[in-house]
Amino acid sequence: MTSTPPRRKRATVHDVAREAGVSRGTISRLLTGEGYVSAEAREAIEAAIRKVGYVPSTTARNLVRQRTNAVGFVVHEPHSLFLEDPNIGEILLGANEALSEDDYQMVCLVIGSDRDSERVARYLRGGFVDGAVVVSARAHDPITAVMRTSQLPVAFVGHPPDLQGQSWVGIDNLASAQEITARLLATGRRRVGMIAAALDRDSGADRLAGFTRALGDRFDPALVAPVDLYSYSEGAAAMSALLERAPDLDGVFAASDALAAGALDALRRAGRRVPEDVGLVGFDDSAWARRCTPQLSTVVQPAAGLGRAAARSVLAQIAGDQTEPAAILLDTPIAWRASA
Template sequence: MAGRRTGGRRSTIHDVAAEAGISRGTVSRVLNNEPYVSETARKAVQEAVAKVGYVRNAAARNLVTQRSRAIALIIHEPHSLVLDDPNIGNILIGTNAVLSGADYQLVTLMIDSQRDSDRVVEYLRGGFVDGAIVLSARTGDPISAAIAELRLPASMVGHPSDAPDIPYIGIDNKAAAEAIVTRLRETGRTRIGMLASGLDRDSGLDRLAGFTAALGDAFDPDLVVRHPFYSYAAGAEGMEQLLAREPSIDGLFAASDAVAAGAMDVLQRRGVRVPDDIGVIGFDDSSWALRCTPALSTVHQPAESLGREAAQQVLDQLAGADFERSLILPTQITWRASA
């Protein structure tokens, strides 16, 4: 029968036109959802598409439009931490919601090694995506350099100091950390330590800066334990170190809720009561905060909104629309029983 696919050959628009008994131009207008097509013709094309098994060749269309209709979400975190970080999941949900609504495909790329980084740089150079959203970019990150060189529409969640020309979305980590540590001090704590993580990126550095500012003259650098990652393990290991340095510590600021959860488990095993003996605060207001016993006082950051705004920032660049090159979203303190 005319137009029916045979021998594994991929059906073409010509097959659809032959099956429907109308011109190729009309078929094209229907497939592109253009106006000025009768309902009779539209129905005939839809039936012919189903009958011959026609599937649009996105690769061919992309060659013509020079667009892939795909946006990369680049996650610069160890694979072992990605699934345990609720913020990443919520950012991904917000990003996908906006891109899906604009008929763009989200492509997730994870970086856990130099090899991953090199591979992603070459992927970006290959033109496989129209834009990129970068999470957890570090200072000196080759991804940022590649985006700048390619002039790729992009948004960073966070703001590395050496990528000033790339648009970004973020929160005021310093002010938020200073506010919650100040509130912890107001509960009467005098020996407050910090488990500082992510100091190779702006979020970690700014949270440490906020902690330092809140303590003022009471700041003791010996009560700061540093770790590369925002992880439960960082909290557990760091709390052991802090207790060894200062057994009488009565306050703790953990740089993330996951870090706080690890620290609180150590305190519980040691018989140190929270909040009676030590007040504990975290950062993120993630699901980790509610897993803690008692529930964790923390800073709420709008992770899903960060993803939405980052995606919109990239779409605005692609459309040539005006947009905010830097956007800081509000945070709030969520005060619970741990402090």
């Protein structure tokens, strides 16, 4: 019969003081950087910390400073899409990079239901984070209201229509959608449809508006297939529906690369060649665009840059360097490839 080894006791500041032969107050001054510590004492303390394996706790220091050194990363998407959408991952990594540079931790908070909204709202009001980056907020989103009333430093990725006096980072979805639709039309396409997603968000609504503006008098609302999410499966289903509705369709703008990848497979199943029979363009320049065959023509959305800019805005608010709401727009060039 084997016995469980005793759990090793965590080293404390008392152990360091005993090993270094100095007072706990001297150790505190060294760890907090507040007050003088001689070179001899500093050397003895650092050697003692290494010997006893002491890891300073930030809890007490954060209580004094009223800081958690954590920033929430709030994503209002179903859990499945959080894993499927590479843009969210790129935004997350960009934000984490900026936070890490300032020694801040990221706390991921995914909202996939009303219950999640209530739980996350309680967490944000509870003082567990110093600020938040919010992704995919919709119109009348309860998290937007929480951010507004809590006075928590925040930066939104995107611009919900009911955003009031809060910082945001985004792209010009309308102009970008208009430009890539115009380029698709310039290839000679005459019956061009759109798979439009997330119309309850600024990104989805603005991409549809840009598509409509590019077509002008040629816009046909019957050639728009609205879906809820920027997902592969919804793109495939919408493409099949468009082909049934308009068999002569020869061009499609999908509001995301994931939608376009689904549309591409649906076109193949229907015996349509891309780009010979149907020109297809997407939006994002995500991994979806580069893995498709042919590769997708698409709008380049700087997802990691959006995350970095949003996180830096939050950090500037926390530090008191940004006292007024900021609105930051990043560029979106077009990557023109073989699908159109």
